[in-house]
Structures are given as C-alpha cells and as structure tokens.
Amino acid sequence: MGEFFSFIGNNLADFWGYTGFANATLGHFIMILVGCVFIYLAVRHEFEPMLLIPIGFGMLVGNIPFNMDAGLQLGIYEQNSVLNTLYQGVTSGWYPPLIFLGIGAMTDFSALISNPKLMLVGAAAQFGIFGAYMLALLFGFTPMEAGAIGIIGGADGPTAIFLSSKLAPNLMGAIAVSAYSYMALVPVIQPPIMRLLTTKKERVMRMKPPRPVSHTEKVMFPIIGLLLTCFFVPSGLPLLGMLFFGNLLKESGVTRRLAETARNQLIDVITMLLGLTVGASTQASEFLTMNSVFIFMLGALSFVIATTSGILFVKLFNLVLPKEKKLNPLIGNAGVSAVPDSARISQVVGLEYDPTNYLLMHAMGPNVAGVIGSAVAAGILLGFLL
Amino acid sequence: MKKLSLGIFLSALLMVGLSSCNPKRIDSKLLLNEVLMVNENNYMNDYGIRSPWIEIFNKSYNVTDMAGCYLRMSNNPGDTVTYTIPKGDVTTKVAQRQQAIFFADGEPNRGTYHLNFTLDPEKTTWLGLFDTRMKLLDQVTIPANTLGADHSYARVDDGKPEWEVKGNSSKKYVSPKANNMIKESNPKMEKFAEQDKSGVGMTVSAVSVVFTALLLLYLSFRFIGKYFSGRDEKKAAAAAQPVATVKAEEKKENKSAAASDEVYAAIAMALYEMQGGMHDVESGVLTLVDQQSAWSAKSGFMRAKPERK
Numbered sequence: 001m002g003e004f005f006s007f008i009g010n011n012l013a014d015f016w017g018y019t020g021f022a023n024a025t026l027g028h029f030i031m032i033l034v035g036c037v038f039i040y041l042a043v044r045h046e047f048e049p050m051l052l053i054p055i056g057f058g059m060l061v062g063n064i065p066f067n068m069d070a071g072l073q074l075g076i077y078e079q080n081s082v083l084n085t086l087y088q089g090v091t092s093g094w095y096p097p098l099i100f101l102g103i104g105a106m107t108d109f110s111a112l113i114s115n116p117k118l119m120l121v122g123a124a125a126q127f128g129i130f131g132a133y134m135l136a137l138l139f140g141f142t143p144m145e146a147g148a149i150g151i152i153g154g155a156d157g158p159t160a161i162f163l164s165s166k167l168a169p170n171l172m173g174a175i176a177v178s179a180y181s182y183m184a185l186v187p188v189i190q191p192p193i194m195r196l197l198t199t200k201k202e203r204v205m206r207m208k209p210p211r212p213v214s215h216t217e218k219v220m221f222p223i224i225g226l227l228l229t230c231f232f233v234p235s236g237l238p239l240l241g242m243l244f245f246g247n248l249l250k251e252s253g254v255t256r257r258l259a260e261t262a263r264n265q266l267i268d269v270i271t272m273l274l275g276l277t278v279g280a281s282t283q284a285s286e287f288l289t290m291n292s293v294f295i296f297m298l299g300a301l302s303f304v305i306a307t308t309s310g311i312l313f314v315k316l317f318n319l320v321l322p323k324e325k326k327l328n329p330l331i332g333n334a335g336v337s338a339v340p341d342s343a344r345i346s347q348v349v350g351l352e353y354d355p356t357n358y359l360l361m362h363a364m365g366p367n368v369a370g371v372i373g374s375a376v377a378a379g380i381l382l383g384f385l386l
Numbered sequence: 387m388k389k390l391s392l393g394i395f396l397s398a399l400l401m402v403g404l405s406s407c408n409p410k411r412i413d414s415k416l417l418l419n420e421v422l423m424v425n426e427n428n429y430m431n432d433y434g435i436r437s438p439w440i441e442i443f444n445k446s447y448n449v450t451d452m453a454g455c456y457l458r459m460s461n462n463p464g465d466t467v468t469y470t471i472p473k474g475d476v477t478t479k480v481a482q483r484q485q486a487i488f489f490a491d492g493e494p495n496r497g498t499y500h501l502n503f504t505l506d507p508e509k510t511t512w513l514g515l516f517d518t519r520m521k522l523l524d525q526v527t528i529p530a531n532t533l534g535a536d537h538s539y540a541r542v543d544d545g546k547p548e549w550e551v552k553g554n555s556s557k558k559y560v561s562p563k564a565n566n567m568i569k570e571s572n573p574k575m576e577k578f579a580e581q582d583k584s585g586v587g588m589t590v591s592a593v594s595v596v597f598t599a600l601l602l603l604y605l606s607f608r609f610i611g612k613y614f615s616g617r618d619e620k621k622a623a624a625a626a627q628p629v630a631t632v633k634a635e636e637k638k639e640n641k642s643a644a645a646s647d648e649v650y651a652a653i654a655m656a657l658y659e660m661q662g663g664m665h666d667v668e669s670g671v672l673t674l675v676d677q678q679s680a681w682s683a684k685s686g687f688m689r690a691k692p693e694r695k
Contacts, residue, residue: 134585224607
C-alpha cells in the first residue's frame with residue numbers, strides 16, 4: 001500500500017515538473033504582462049486591434065512555461081512543433097508578401113496618381129529608416145542588424161518582418177513587436193511632432209482637390225510601378241510584386257472575386273497567423289535582452305525621424321512649388337507608411353485647426369507612396385547587406 | 387512640346403534599360419569548376435583509387451539535375467569523347483551552390499561518376515559541358531603541361547569567370563567537392579564595417595536610390611496624367627459640341643430639338659447606373675450588386691416600437 005502511495009506521489013511530482021508553475025521564471029511573467037497590456041490597449045483604446053490582439057495573445061501563448069528538456073515539441077523554437085510550423089511563414093518570409101497582396105487589393109492609389117509629386121514625400125519619410133540605421137550602428141549593432149532595426153522606421157510591419165527574417169533572424173521578434181507597437185502608437189507619437197514643426201498658417205493651408213483618375217491610369221499604375229521600381233531594386237520584388245499584383249486585381253475590374261479574397265479572407269488569415277506567431281516568438285528566454293530594449297528605443301526614434309523628415313520635406317518642397325500647388329505640411333507625416341493611420345492623423349490634426357479642411361485624400365498619397373518607399377528601401381538594404 | 391518631352395523621357399528610359407543589358411553574363415546553372423589531371427595524393431574515388439577528376443558546380447540557388455547532360459573531352463580536333471550523365475540516378479541532383487565530382491578513370495561501368503575517358507596533362511585538353519539538348523553550358527581549355535602532380539586548374543572562386551592553377555601555394559589550394567575559396571567572413575559586411583562606420587555612406591546611397599525610383603514613378607505618372615487630362619478635356623469638348631450645335635440649330639429653325647433635356651437626363655442616369663457598380667464586368671457572368679438605398683432600407687418600412695407612456 002505504501003509503495004502504491006509512493007508511486008502516486010512520484011507520479012504527481014513528475015507531473016508537477018511538467019507544469020507551467022514549476023518551470024516559470026520572472027521573464028515569463030513579464031512577457032505575459034506585456035501581452036496583457038497589448039490586449040488592453042487594443043480592446044480599451046482600439047490601438048491597431050487587428051495587430052495587437054493576435055500579437056498580445058501570441059505573447060501569452062509563447063510564454064506559457066513548460067519543461068524545455070522534455071522534448072514535448074511545444075515551443076515556437078522547437079522544430080516541427082505546431083507553432084514552429086506556423087512560424088515558417090515568418091522565418092521563410094512568405095507571410096509578409098501575402099499581406100502585401102491584400103494591402104495592394106485594398107489600396108486605392110488614385111490620390112497618388114492624381115498628384116504624383118506626393119511620391120517624393122513618401123520617399124522623404126524613409127529617412128527614418130536610415131536615421132535609425134545610423135543610430136543602431138552607433139549602439140554597436142552590426143550593419144545587417146542595424147539594417148533590420150532601421151526598417152522599423154518604415155512603419156510597415158510586414159516589411160520589417162520580411163527584412164529582419166533575412167538580415168537578423170535573431171532580432172526578428174523584438175523588431176516585429178517594436179514595429180507593430182509603434183504603428184499602434186502613431187496617434188500618440190505623431191501629433192506633437194506635427195504641431196511642433198508647423199505654424200498655424202501652414203496647418204490651415206488648403207490643397208487643390210485631386211483630379212478624377214481614369215480607369216486606364218489605375219490599371220497602368222501597378223504595371224508601370226512594378227516595372228520601374230523592381231528594375232531598380234529587384235530585391236524588393238517579393239513585397240512590391242505582391243503589392244502591385246494585388247492592386248491590379250482590384251483595378252482591372254475583371255477579377256473582382258480574386259481581389260475580394262485577397263483583401264478580406266486571405267489577409268485576415270495571414271494577419272492572424274503572423275500576429276500570433278510573431279507574438280509567440282517573444283519567448284522570454286529569447287526576447288528579454290538588452291538588445292530588445294535598444295531596439296524599442298531605436299524604433300521610437302526612427303518614427304520620430306521619419307515623421308520629422310516627412311514634414312520638413314513638404315515645407316522645403318513648398319519653397320519651389322507654385323502658390324496654387326503648395327502642399328499642407330500636415331500631410332508630411334503620412335509618408336510614414338502606417339496605412340491608413342498616419343493619413344488619418346493628418347486629417348484629425350488638420351480638422352483641429354480648420355474643421356472644413358479635409359486632408360485625408362491628400363494624405364493618402366504620401367501614405368501609399370510610403371508603402372512603396374519602405375518596400376524599395378527594404379530591397380535596397382537587402383541588396384546592399386545580404 | 388508635351389509629346390517631345392514624353393518622347394525624350396521614354397527614350398532615356400529605354401536607353402538606360404538597353405545599356406544595362408549584359409550579353410556576356412553566364413546564365414548557365416551548371417559550370418565546370420575545377421579540374422585535376424595528375425592525382426598522386428589527392429581525392430580518392432569510391433573504389434579507393436586516385437584518378438584525375440572534374441568538378442561541376444551548381445551556380446544557382448536551386449537543386450539542378452545533371453541527368454542527361456553531356457561531358458565532352460577532346461585533345462585534338464575530331465577526337466571528341468562524349469560521356470552522357472546517366473538518367474535515373476537520384477544522386478545526379480546537385481543542391482544549390484554545391485559541387486559534384488566526376489572521376490576521369492575511363493571506367494564508366496563503375497558508376498555514374500566514372501567517365502569513359504581519362505585526362506592527359508601533356509596534351510592540350512578541351513572540356514565541354516552540354517545540356518540535354520546539346521546546348522553548350524560551359525567549356526574550358528587547359529593548355530598542355532600546365533598542371534603538375536596534385537595541382538588543379540580551377541575558377542578563382544566558385545562560378546567566377548577567371549581560372550588559375552591551384553595547389554602551388556597555401557592560399558591557392560585544391561578543393562574537391564568544396565568551395566574554391568573559403569570565406570571566413572561576409573566581405574560586404576566587412577566593407578561596410580570598415581568604410582562606413584557611421585552609416586552615412588549607406589544612408590546617402592540608399593536614400594538616393596529610393597528617391598530615384600520614386601522620382602521615375604513620379605515623372606512617368608506626371609506624363610501619363612497630363613496625357614489623360616488632355617484627352618479627357620478633348621473628349622469633354624467634343625461631347626459638348628454636338629449639343630451646342632443642336633441648340634443653335636433649334637434656335638435658328640425654331641423647331642424642337644433632336645433630343646430633349648429629359649433624354650439627356652435618362653442617358654446620364656443609365657450611365658450612372660452602369661458605372662456605379664450595378665454589375666461587375668466579368669464576361670459571361672451576370673452579378674447583381676445589391677444597391678442599398680432608402681427604398682430598400684428595412685427600417686424605413688418598420689413601424690416604430692410602441693412605447694408605453
């Protein structure tokens with residue numbers, strides 16, 4: 001009888017060794033707390049809920065402690081575990097291009113086509129990437145790691161994941177979480193900079209309404225866009241190719257069902273998997289390092305530089321533009337390609353100073369140019385550093 | 387003037403495109419990579435015998451099958467010997483950026499990697515690699531008496547166009563089934579770490595490329611936009627002209643117009659419905675798109691819920 005109880009006791013002790021309680025560390029609890037904060041921000045304040053809910057929940061999933069020596073194939077970093085299999089889309093870099101396909105299928109480039117000079121605003125905001133690159137080098141990161149960190153300034157989650165999976169897979173979790181966190185915090189980061197860098201007179205500037213864009217122009221845009229940008233930067237092909245392909249599905253008008261799938265079901269499925277696995281990749285043992293702290297700091301600075309350079313570029317550009325074609329500097333922040341949030345910020349801040357001045361359509365131009373610009377910048381970094 | 391500038395822009399684009407074409411580029415995936423003719427203390431074959439060998443390199447980033455390809459050797463015109471790499475052997479698939487070794491021992495019955503010819507270092511030797519349709523993939527000529535014992539004639543680095551004799555110094559080593567040049571670090575990274583410590587060089591070059599790419603896109607759509615705006619204006623003017631003419635005639639002859647304002651309104655409404663997404667444009671499929679309006683709103687027809695006062 002005594003042996004039987006001892007057997008039961010040993011079994012329970014063994015079982016205890018496999019539970020989360022026995023394997024938990026302080027790091028696990030910190031990461032679980034961060035995950036809960038993400039979910040709170042998404043639910044309570046609606047900060048990018050589509051991203052923060054999957055990432056936040058992924059953090060909980062990835063930080064459930066378990067006995068890592070038992071070979072249970074549970075963790076995201078254990079080969080052939082379910083999470084590891086789902087994570088292949090991130091590590092092999094095929095989730096981000098599929099997201100770009102959906103983005104292309106839901107993006108209307110009319111604002112950009114009707115006023116193509118806004119493309120240059122999108123290009124100017126990419127200074128954020130290279131500003132962060134220089135700062136990362138200063139902090140002692142290698143050029144490849146610095147390139148991956150710099151792309152946070154592009155404010156483009158899929159691009160950040162794509163590039164970091166190629167240049168610095170060891171930093172991908174921190175880079176992805178940082179990029180998505182700051183994208184969610186665009187309404188907090190950008191307005192003070194916009195107010196600081198513009199005068200009241202500039203904020204109420206009215207822009208010429210965009211001209212109507214013909215169907216032919218809309219169909220030509222993805223084709224010419226792909227050819228021009230990818231001949232220049234072939235390494236941007238996975239992202240730019242899918243972005244323009246999605247847009248052609250939308251604009252051709254004859255593939256409505258495909259466009260619908262790309263911009264609804266497909267992008268939803270991939271967003272869920274991407275968010276969840278990126279969140280789960282923040283396993284405490286891999287994530288809680290000083291590097292992550294630096295990456296978060298550099299991420300914030302890159303957003304500040306990108307917003308600043310976008311606004312200053314518009315102000316500079318206005319010096320050479322004729323009076324009737326001048327741009328409202330409040331759309332400069334939209335060059336940061338957090339679509340459509342940064343364009344919405346231009347609209348909101350603009351309306352604060354003139355309730356009848358609607359900047360949204362104008363800001364969408366640099367906003368979508370920012371998407372193209374950040375994908376081009378990612379291609380350049382890949383080409384230069386890989 | 388517009389047409390002239392458009393022409394200049396397109397010509398410049400075409401010239402940049404054409405000038406960047408490089409006809410000398412090697413497009414072949416499989417390349418001859420290294421040849422050793424006198425094997426005294428070098429790589430041994432699977433029979434434990436040392437014989438001359440030829441290394442083939444898969445330059446691509448994908449698995450490539452050599453089955454059905456031809457390896458040809460000649461010392462003099464007209465004496466070409468051809469070896470067909472057998473089909474049906476799974477080992478003929480070469481992984482990306484990997485090498486395969488063929489032994490020139492004149493014993494083809496010993497297996498796939500044993501050639502039906504040998505190599506003579508005292509004669510000028512031509513080697514050619516052909517694909518399954520006898521298209522030349524790569525060739526090399528090794529001059530007579532170039533190679534000593536355990537020396538190889540190899541590309542300086544895998545897949546690179548330059549060849550050199552290896553095995554005569556510690557830096558130039560014979561490397562069967564291995565990279566011709568061992569890289570202990572990433573040269574690009576080293577270059578950046580040495581010459582661009584602050585990242586300014588990268589920033590300047592990358593930002594210029596981003597700006598140039600988007601500037602090209604801007605210029606293209608500036609021209610396209612101008613063309614379409616001009617075309618639309620012309621169309622609008624042309625469409626307005628007949629109406630004006632009819633109205634003028636109507637006034638002149640004091641007769642009723644060919645088409646009344648109601649007719650134009652009906653045409654406009656029909657056009658509006660057509661363009662407003664009533665149907666999609668997939669050929670052969672009729673899809674009616676539900677157009678929500680006040681007439682179809684259920685709430686408009688429902689009685690308000692009575693409230694007790």
